[in-house]
Amino acid sequence: MATKKIxxxxxxxxxxxxxxxxxxxxxxxxPLHPGTKQPLKPQDLEPIFAKELINQELSQERWIExxxxxxxxxxxxxxxxxxxASSLEKALDTPAHIYFKNEGLSPVGSHKLNSALPQAYYNxxxxxxxxxxxxxxxxxxxxxxxxxxxxxxxxxxxxxKVSYNQKPYRRIMMQTWGAGVVSSPSDTTEAGRKILARDxxxxxxxxxxxxxxxxxxxxxxxxxYTLGSVLNHVILHQTIIGLEAEKQMEMAGEYPEIVIGxxxxxxxxxxxxxxxxxxRLTSGKAIRIIASEPRSCPKxxxxxxxxxxxxxxxxxxxxxxxxxxxDFQPADIHAGGLRYHGAxxxxxxxxxxxxxxxxxxxQLESFEAGELFARTEGTIPAPESTHxxxxxxxxxxxxxxxxxxxxxxxxxxxxxxxxxxxxxxFLSGKMTNYQLSDEEIARSLNCLEKLVP
Amino acid sequence: MATKKIxxxxxxxxxxxxxxxxxxxxxxxxPLHPGTKQPLKPQDLEPIFAKELINQELSQERWIExxxxxxxxxxxxxxxxxxxASSLEKALDTPAHIYFKNEGLSPVGSHKLNSALPQAYYNxxxxxxxxxxxxxxxxxxxxxxxxxxxxxxxxxxxxxKVSYNQKPYRRIMMQTWGAGVVSSPSDTTEAGRKILARDxxxxxxxxxxxxxxxxxxxxxxxxxYTLGSVLNHVILHQTIIGLEAEKQMEMAGEYPEIVIGxxxxxxxxxxxxxxxxxxRLTSGKAIRIIASEPRSCPKxxxxxxxxxxxxxxxxxxxxxxxxxxxDFQPADIHAGGLRYHGAxxxxxxxxxxxxxxxxxxxQLESFEAGELFARTEGTIPAPESTHxxxxxxxxxxxxxxxxxxxxxxxxxxxxxxxxxxxxxxFLSGKMTNYQLSDEEIARSLNCLEKLVP
Numbered sequence: 066m067a068t069k070k071i072x073x074x075x076x077x078x079x080x081x082x083x084x085x086x087x088x089x090x091x092x093x094x095x096p097l098h099p100g101t102k103q104p105l106k107p108q109d110l111e112p113i114f115a116k117e118l119i120n121q122e123l124s125q126e127r128w129i130e131x132x133x134x135x136x137x138x139x140x141x142x143x144x145x146x147x148x149x150a151s152s153l154e155k156a157l158d159t160p161a162h163i164y165f166k167n168e169g170l171s172p173v174g175s176h177k178l179n180s181a182l183p184q185a186y187y188n189x190x191x192x193x194x195x196x197x198x199x200x201x202x203x204x205x206x207x208x209x210x211x212x213x214x215x216x217x218x219x220x221x222x223x224x225x226k227v228s229y230n231q232k233p234y235r236r237i238m239m240q241t242w243g244a245g246v247v248s249s250p251s252d253t254t255e256a257g258r259k260i261l262a263r264d265x266x267x268x269x270x271x272x273x274x275x276x277x278x279x280x281x282x283x284x285x286x287x288x289x290y291t292l293g294s295v296l297n298h299v300i301l302h303q304t305i306i307g308l309e310a311e312k313q314m315e316m317a318g319e320y321p322e323i324v325i326g327x328x329x330x331x332x333x334x335x336x337x338x339x340x341x342x343x344x345r346l347t348s349g350k351a352i353r354i355i356a357s358e359p360r361s362c363p364k365x366x367x368x369x370x371x372x373x374x375x376x377x378x379x380x381x382x383x384x385x386x387x388x389x390x391x392d393f394q395p396a397d398i399h400a401g402g403l404r405y406h407g408a409x410x411x412x413x414x415x416x417x418x419x420x421x422x423x424x425x426x427x428q429l430e431s432f433e434a435g436e437l438f439a440r441t442e443g444t445i446p447a448p449e450s451t452h453x454x455x456x457x458x459x460x461x462x463x464x465x466x467x468x469x470x471x472x473x474x475x476x477x478x479x480x481x482x483x484x485x486x487x488x489x490x491f492l493s494g495k496m497t498n499y500q501l502s503d504e505e506i507a508r509s510l511n512c513l514e515k516l517v518p
Numbered sequence: 519m520a521t522k523k524i525x526x527x528x529x530x531x532x533x534x535x536x537x538x539x540x541x542x543x544x545x546x547x548x549p550l551h552p553g554t555k556q557p558l559k560p561q562d563l564e565p566i567f568a569k570e571l572i573n574q575e576l577s578q579e580r581w582i583e584x585x586x587x588x589x590x591x592x593x594x595x596x597x598x599x600x601x602x603a604s605s606l607e608k609a610l611d612t613p614a615h616i617y618f619k620n621e622g623l624s625p626v627g628s629h630k631l632n633s634a635l636p637q638a639y640y641n642x643x644x645x646x647x648x649x650x651x652x653x654x655x656x657x658x659x660x661x662x663x664x665x666x667x668x669x670x671x672x673x674x675x676x677x678x679k680v681s682y683n684q685k686p687y688r689r690i691m692m693q694t695w696g697a698g699v700v701s702s703p704s705d706t707t708e709a710g711r712k713i714l715a716r717d718x719x720x721x722x723x724x725x726x727x728x729x730x731x732x733x734x735x736x737x738x739x740x741x742x743y744t745l746g747s748v749l750n751h752v753i754l755h756q757t758i759i760g761l762e763a764e765k766q767m768e769m770a771g772e773y774p775e776i777v778i779g780x781x782x783x784x785x786x787x788x789x790x791x792x793x794x795x796x797x798r799l800t801s802g803k804a805i806r807i808i809a810s811e812p813r814s815c816p817k818x819x820x821x822x823x824x825x826x827x828x829x830x831x832x833x834x835x836x837x838x839x840x841x842x843x844x845d846f847q848p849a850d851i852h853a854g855g856l857r858y859h860g861a862x863x864x865x866x867x868x869x870x871x872x873x874x875x876x877x878x879x880x881q882l883e884s885f886e887a888g889e890l891f892a893r894t895e896g897t898i899p900a901p902e903s904t905h906x907x908x909x910x911x912x913x914x915x916x917x918x919x920x921x922x923x924x925x926x927x928x929x930x931x932x933x934x935x936x937x938x939x940x941x942x943x944f945l946s947g948k949m950t951n952y953q954l955s956d957e958e959i960a961r962s963l964n965c966l967e968k969l970v971p
Contacts, residue, residue: 068528069593075521140522141896152668170623172896174935214893215605234687234938241892241941439694440667443594443625482627482935485687488694 203235205293294330303336656688658746756789
């Protein structure tokens with residue numbers, strides 16, 4: 066009988082993460098201090114992040130060792146299986162071979178735990194007592210809540226209001242693991258109060274929640290902030306996905322010509338793709354890397370490559386990103402984890418240099434892909450992950466038209482069991498595609514003018 | 519580093535299920551025809567079940583081969599890992615070694631898929647076009663919905679009203695996989711209309727939903743009924759859990775002196791324990807088997823061993839069971855999958871013969887166990903599974919008091935991500951224990967008088 070899942074043993078868990086900076090032709094531009102507009106010094110970040118994470122953020126080393134304590138905790142669910150989507154292939158009647166890495170098997174239901182555990186670990190090691198963070202769909206918040214429970218750290222999560230209201234289950238999950246959860250924008254921070262004064266009905270955004278979480282960390286004792294995507298050290302931790310997949314594809318005797326991840330800030334996309342992109346950077350291997358973003362939040366498709374703030378209020382360093390502008394207020398789409406205005410600096414530079422393709426997926430196409438995947442492969446995918454599936458299906462259909470066998474690999478970043486209300490809207494015909502006009506985008510890009518002279 | 523998960527490869531998926539009837543000292547009493555009160559003939563069941571499932575129901579063969587097509591589908595998520603609960607052990611400071619089998623990793627989130635797939639397979643093979651079933655918490659319904667999606671069968675699910683209202687996510691899951699879902703009691707069947715006429719606010723029970731699903735199957739063309747627990751063939755399919763665990767415990771170099779499963783109708787309990795109980799039956803191996811049932815639905819603790827109906831209205835054969843009486847209306851506890859009035863005939867006979875111990879667990883104790891498990895091992899357990907965890911914790915604490923190392927194995931029948939509203943009640947202090955008086959039990963047992971002379 067054919068093998069369905071390519072499995073690794075716990076001993077195969079990689080011992081190092083891969084830092085793509087070492088192999089990039091053009092290194093990413095440095096982050097700038099928001100006040101002086103000069104390149105940031107490591108000590109500027111120390112009130113915000115644990116020192117070891119700052120080192121990783123700025124490192125140019127190719128391989129960074131995974132601490133034993135973290136590898137030990139990875140064993141709770143890692144290595145994750147690489148799965149041949151044979152039933153999906155059959156339904157599509159495609160000659161393409163479709164593989165996916167199932168990151169939805171983590172106890173929190175997504176890939177986010179890959180970075181939550183090391184971030185909690187390095188903070189604990191430094192003697193930090195409390196962490197703060199923001200969460201959109203709730204995937205990152207739940208992951209960090211479990212990680213903090215493991216290491217005995219306090220945690221305050223600022224949860225984007227629209228998700229807080231639409232997804233009470235993720236709030237309860239965080240509370241079950243012992244975290245405190247606040248709906249953002251909130252009146253517990255100056256940043257939140259400023260937004261609410263201007264717009265009491267504001268439904269929140271990742272940008273606003275980041276502002277609140279950073280402010281809280283800076284103003285509290287022995288407290289640091291953590292981020293679940295965008296930054297280099299988060300991307301670094303997520304490369305464990307692609308490093309495992311690399312071994313597994315080898316075991317399957319195949320090589321992925323196309324690697325796909327859904328795209329919010331870049332963490333799961335970079336995690337699955339960077340270890341493969343390395344082959345192209347270091348030995349010219351032909352491989353296509355596709356970022357699948359929602360058409361309603363098209364930072365890579367229609368954004369501008371500029372220095373911009375990571376948050377809405379302007380507390381973070383200025384980062385070189387493809388961005389829709391930090392004022393961009395995304396539509397209330399169900400893929401809450403993809404509602405972010407900017408792309409991480411590493412992906413942005415690689416996109417600029419022509420290494421990353423982009424597909425912008427309408428909401429209905431993404432859920433159609435999710436439904437087909439559920440009915441064939443079993444797992445109901447997270448709304449975010451349905452974007453990657455939609456791209457994989459597009460490529461598999463193209464392979465059929467061209468009569469070519471192709472090997473496609475995508476990342477199933479998480480399952481959608483907490484997002485069933487979104488499927489309810491889809492199945493009952495109440496879901497729509499959001500149209501975003503050029504004027505709206507131009508308006509939100511305005512805030513970038515003269516940010517950096 | 520110590521091994522956390524004991525993993526098997528896809529080739530290790532057992533090729534046969536284990537039928538404990540072959541090794542039982544006292545064979546189970548035969549099911550009786552509800553009209554004649556005479557032992558049932560196979561053909562009596564043919565309007566209700568697929569023929570091959572009837573053969574399995576009545577079989578005395580020790581090993582029954584798993585069809586290749588079913589083994590192929592098991593590969594979607596099987597073999598499931600056997601996990602050493604090392605963090606839970608540490609939190610309890612116990613010398614006991616605690617292992618659990620993680621059945622929550624199936625795409626539907628529970629062990630129920632182990633039987634849903636073969637049931638759909640045998641029906642499809644016989645040329646059946648549509649299935650009906652009932653579901654309590656929704657675990658069985660979701661599993662059968664996916665199985666029917668795989669085999670292209672129609673499915674109508676009668677979902678116990680209290681779960682239908684409390685757990686919309688499971689309804690949407692079933693719909694995502696293409697099933698039709700009706701709140702039970704409903705006005706679509708005579709059985710449902712009868713209940714509603716007597717009590718329009720009736721919150722439903724598994725017994726009532728079974729009546730409706732059987733009636734619908736009998737009255738529809740080319741349609742059969744399926745059941746997710748209680749019956750011998752369901753128990754048979756679930757033994758794949760224990761058969762895998764048997765190999766895995768061997769690989770761990772340990773032998774479980776205590777095997778624990780939560781108890782509703784018996785499917786996950788029998789699945790994990792029967793392959794081990796076999797060692798006691800065939801070679802006198804010392805091993806304790808513990809069924810953990812909710813104190814509010816204590817059929818094994820306070821029920822009577824009698825012939826009773828499997829449903830409320832009286833459409834099923836009469837089964838020899840420990841039962842609280844088919845009129846028993848369980849409290850609206852959150853472990854919806856354990857709200858059933860009777861225990862399956864195999865477990866009942868083995869309980870009567872002294873092979874099965876029982877622990878009745880109060881609701882608050884079960885959720886305390888669930889919370890501790892989530893904070894240590896990561897996975898938030900299904901409310902049903904928390905009963906098994908509570909028993910494992912009791913035994914681990916006893917081991918500590920006695921200063922003895924013991925090996926404990928329990929089944930994590932499913933994750934609780936769809937049951938977060940129950941955790942919300944627990945965490946906010948709104949959950950209570952239900953008291954069940956002797957009078958209430960005596961009253962519900964009344965319906966058994968003179969059922970079988």
